[in-house]
Amino acid sequence: MRHERLMIFGASTRAAAQSAVRARLRPLCADHFSDEDLFELAEVLPLTHYPHGLIAAAGSGPPLPWMYTGAIENHPRLLEKLAAIRPLWGNPADVVTRVRDPFAVARVLKDAGLDALRVCPQGQPPPRDGRWLVKPLRGAGGRGIQVWDNSAALSAGGPRCPYYFQRRAFGEPHSAIYLATPDRTVFIGISRQLVGEPRLNAGEFAYCGSVGPVNIGESVREQVVRCGEVVASEFGLRGLFGIDFVVEDESIAWLTEVNPRYTASVEIFETALGISFLGDHVLASAAFEEADCSRNIADDLQGRLDGARRSGAARICGKAIVYAPFTVRAPSLVEVMRIPAFADNATRIADRPRPGTIVPARAPLCTLLVDDWKWSSKSPEMLLGGFEPALSALEAHLEPDCER
Numbered sequence: 146m147r148h149e150r151l152m153i154f155g156a157s158t159r160a161a162a163q164s165a166v167r168a169r170l171r172p173l174c175a176d177h178f179s180d181e182d183l184f185e186l187a188e189v190l191p192l193t194h195y196p197h198g199l200i201a202a203a204g205s206g207p208p209l210p211w212m213y214t215g216a217i218e219n220h221p222r223l224l225e226k227l228a229a230i231r232p233l234w235g236n237p238a239d240v241v242t243r244v245r246d247p248f249a250v251a252r253v254l255k256d257a258g259l260d261a262l263r264v265c266p267q268g269q270p271p272p273r274d275g276r277w278l279v280k281p282l283r284g285a286g287g288r289g290i291q292v293w294d295n296s297a298a299l300s301a302g303g304p305r306c307p308y309y310f311q312r313r314a315f316g317e318p319h320s321a322i323y324l325a326t327p328d329r330t331v332f333i334g335i336s337r338q339l340v341g342e343p344r345l346n347a348g349e350f351a352y353c354g355s356v357g358p359v360n361i362g363e364s365v366r367e368q369v370v371r372c373g374e375v376v377a378s379e380f381g382l383r384g385l386f387g388i389d390f391v392v393e394d395e396s397i398a399w400l401t402e403v404n405p406r407y408t409a410s411v412e413i414f415e416t417a418l419g420i421s422f423l424g425d426h427v428l429a430s431a432a433f434e435e436a437d438c439s440r441n442i443a444d445d446l447q448g449r450l451d452g453a454r455r456s457g458a459a460r461i462c463g464k465a466i467v468y469a470p471f472t473v474r475a476p477s478l479v480e481v482m483r484i485p486a487f488a489d490n491a492t493r494i495a496d497r498p499r500p501g502t503i504v505p506a507r508a509p510l511c512t513l514l515v516d517d518w519k520w521s522s523k524s525p526e527m528l529l530g531g532f533e534p535a536l537s538a539l540e541a542h543l544e545p546d547c548e549r
Contacts, residue, residue, distance in 0.1 A: 149170055149171070150170070150171045150172075150173060150207070150209050151165055151170045151171070151172055151173070151209060151210060151211070151212065151234070151427070152172075152173045152174070152175075152203065152206060152209045152210065152211035152212070152231070153165065153172050153173070153174045153175075153176075153187070153211065153212055153213070153214065154174070154175050154176065154196075154199050154202075154203070154211060154212075154213045154214070154217060154227070155176050155213050155214030155215055155216070155217055156176060156177045156178070156195070156196075156214070156215060156216055156217075156285075157176055157177065157178050157180070157214065157215075157496060157509075158172070158174040158175070158176040158183065158187075158214055159176075159180055159182055159183045159186065159495060159496050160214070160407075160409065160411070160412045160495070160496075161174075161212070161214045161407050161411075161423070162174050162183060162186040162187040163186055163412060163495075164407070164411060164412060164415060164421065164422065164423040165187075165423050166186055166187075167415060167421040167423065168421040168422075168423040168424035168427070169424075170423065170424070170427070171187075171188075172186065172187035172188070173187060173188045173189075173190065173206055173207070173209060174187045174188070174189050174190065175189070175190040175191075175192045175199055175202040175203075176192070176195070176214075177192075177195040177196070178496070178498070179192070180496050180497050180498055180499070181478075181479075181497040181498065181499045181500075182495055182496065182497050190202045190205065190206055196217060196220055196223060197220075197223060199217075199223065199227060200223070200226055200227065200230070203227050203230050203231060204230060208231060209231060210231060210232040210233070210234050210427075210431075211227065211231055211232070211233060211234065212233070212234045212235045212384075212406075212407065212426070212427075212430070213227075213235055213406055213407075214406060214407050215285050215286065215404065215406065215408070215409070216284075216285030216286065217406070218236075218241050218245060218285075218404070218405055218406055219245075219283035219284070219285060220283075221238040221239075221241055221242045222238070224237065224238040224241060225237075225238040232431075233430070234384065234426065234427050234430035234431060235383070235384055235405075235406055235407075235426070235430055236382055236383055236384065236386070236405040236406065240380055240381050240382060240383075240405065241405050243380050244376065244380040244382065244403050244405050245282075245283075245403065245405070247264045247280075247282075247309055247311065247402075248264055248266070248309075249380075250376065250400070250403060251263070251264050253375060253376065253379045253380070254372065254375065254376075254400065257371070257375045257379075259368065259371060259372055259375065259400075260368070260397055260398070260399060261399075261400065262311050262312040262314060262399050262400070262401065263311070263312040264309055264310065264311050264312070265277075265309065265310040265311075266309055266310075267307060267308055267309055267310075269310075270293070270310060271293065271310050273293055273294050273295050273297065274293075274294065275292055275293070275294040275313075276293075276312065276313050277292075277293040277310050277311065277312055277313055278290055278291065278292060278293060278310065278311050278312075278313050278350075279291050279292075279293045279297055279299065279308055279309075279310055280308060280309060280310075280311055281306060281307070281308050282307045282308060282309055283306075283307070286351060286352045287340060287341070287348070287350035287351045287352045288348070288350075288351065289306075289308075290349075290350040291350075292313070292349075293310060311401070314391035314393055314399035314401065315391070315393060316391045316392045316393035316394065316399075317337065317391065317392045318337070318338040318340045318389065318390075318391055319335055319336065319337055319338055319359075319361070319369075319389070319390055319391070319392055319398075320335070320336055320338050320355065320387050320388065320389045320390070320404075320408065320410055321333075321334065321335045321336075321369050321372075321373060321387060321388050321390070322334060322336075322385065322386070322387045322408055322410060322411060322414060322422075323373040323377065323385070323386055323387070323388075324384065324385055324422065324425050324426065324429055324442075324443070324446055325377035325382040325383050325384060325385075325386060325429065326383070326429050326433070326439035326440070326442055326443045327383075327433060327434075327439050328439050328440040328443055329374075329440070329443045330373055330374045330377040330378070330382075330443075331443050331446050331447050331450070332369075332370045332373055332374075333414055333422065333450065334357060334358035334414050334418075335357060335358060335359055335360075335361060335366070335369060336355040336356060336357025336358060336359060336410045336413060336414070337355065337356045337357060337359050337528065338352065338354070338355055338389065338410075339352075339353045339354035339355065339356070339465060339466075339528060339529070340352060340353065341353070342354075342465075342529060344529050344536070345465055345466065345467055345468055345529075345536075346467065346468035346469065346470045346507060347466070347468050347507075348468075348507060351468070352409065352466070353465060353466045353467075353468065354463065354464045354465035354466050354512075354513075355409065355410040355413055355463070355464055356413070356461065356462070356463040356464075356528055356531075357410060357413055357414065357417065357461065357462065357463075358414060358417055358418070358459070358461065359461070361392060361395075362395055362396070364396060365392055365395070365396065365397070365398050368397070368398040369388075369390065369398050372388060372390070372398065372400055373386075373388060376388065376400075376403055380403075380405075382405055383429055383430050383433045384406075384425075384426040384427075384429045384430040385406070385407050385408070385411060385422060385423075385425075385426040385429075386403070386404060386405045386406065386408070387403075387404040387408035387410065387411075388400055388402070388403050388404070389401045389402040389403075389404070407423070407426065409464070410464075411423075412464070412514075413462040413463065413464055413514075414462075416460070416462045416514075416516050417459055417460045417461060417462040418450070418453040418454075418459050419453060419459075420449050420450065420453055422446075425442060425445075425446050428442045429442050429443075460516065460517050461517075462514070462515060462516050462517070463513075463514070463515040463528075463531055463532065464495075464512055464513065464514050464515075465512065465513045465529070465532045465536070466496075466509055466511075466512050467509075467510045467511050467512070467513060467536065467539065468507050468508065468509055468510060469504045469505065469506050469507065469508055469509075469510045469543075470506065470540070470543065471506045471543075471545045472503065472504070472505050472506050472545060472546045473503070473504045473506075473510060473543050473544070473545065473546060474501060474502070474503055474504075474544070474546040475497075475498040475499065475500055475501060475502040475503075475504055475510070476500060476542050476543070476544075477500045478494045478497040478498075478500075478511055478539075479497070481494065481538065481539060481542050482494050484538055486534045486535050486537065486538035487535050487538065491515065491516055491517060492513055492514065492515050492532070492534070492535035493513070493514045493516075494511050494512070494513060494514075494535075494539070495511065495512040495513075495514050496509070496511050496512040497511055498510070498511065503546055510543075511539075513532050513535050513536065513539075515531050515532065515535075
């Protein structure tokens with residue numbers, strides 16, 4: 146697999162492209178943003194009309210296999226069409242459709258004796274008492290989620306934007322990642338999620354970063370491990386996937402969503418543990434029907450994870466997605482990284498828009514990456530504290546686009 150080429154499609158492919166390079170793969174990418182640093186990592190295909198323009202992009206490139214990142218799982222018909230053009234390394238459309246059905250996931254968890262949040266269909270709304278969330282069936286990154294109370298508005302609903310109701314879990318948001326093979330599912334680790342952080346200019350439920358790996362109580366960890374195993378087995382998942390969950394009262398892990406693809410937190414685990422996971426994803430997907438080969442892939446990854454943990458060399462790493470506080474004409478973020486706040490704190494800026502790019506208010510502006518985290522508290526203030534010097538320095542270089 147050394148230096149093999151791989152196409153990567155998604156809304157933002159920079160993190161997956163970086164993972165591909167770590168796995169000694171040569172990425173060829175097409176995404177919505179085409180950020181400056183993506184061109185430093187990969188060959189980039191021209192793309193218009195994301196996501197449906199990916200069909201033309203796939204047809205114009207060389208005959209290579211491909212994988213996807215978020216939020217392509219919301220477009221199963223597009224997945225089918227792309228998979229008909231070239232080999233898919235990841236979960237096919239039929240698997241994605243099943244595992245993205247919140248009612249099916251809730252049934253599977255209950256049948257396995259695991260806790261599951263109650264869900265209600267669009268036509269059977271629960272009381273508007275603030276104890277429920279209304280969520281789009283084809284959502285990603287927390288966009289479109291509202292608290293179901295008297296202020297909730299469903300003007301975006303209807304046949305083109307179906308939604309459902311999910312019982313609200315109160316606690317700390319986390320995510321976990323796994324590698325699924327037919328023989329077994331390897332649990333990789335847990336990260337604490339940053340969600341709806343005003344300091345990052347994020348919307349109330351918007352995903353805006355991760356810190357990890359983190360430790361949680363053994364009982365909750367066992368629930369999370371079991372949950373991943375059940376979901377992978379029942380829905381036939383293959384390769385890397387993740388689940389989002391909320392830890393309530395330090396005793397219950399409530400699954401809120403399944404992400405059947407490479408997730409945003411993969412890169413922090415790769416950096417923290419010194420392990421590349423994308424090669425395992427490729428092998429697990431390509432050899433999914435071969436039981437003996439899949440077993441070896443899982444055993445090999447588990448051995449590397451155990452070795453990294455025994456070595457004591459593992460770090461805690463963090464990423465924070467900074468949303469634009471107002472409509473911004475992007476500065477040169479390469480120049481911003483040269484100031485002491487970044488150089489002195491080993492913070493990097495990723496997902497850098499090209500200088501002069503207009504970034505609308507509340508749209509993702511860039512990502513801050515910290516490779517050696519120093520923290521001792523689970524409070525959001527401490528989690529964000531590691532980003533603070535770089536975040537303040539970045540903000541000082543942002544100016545409103547006065548032409549808009």
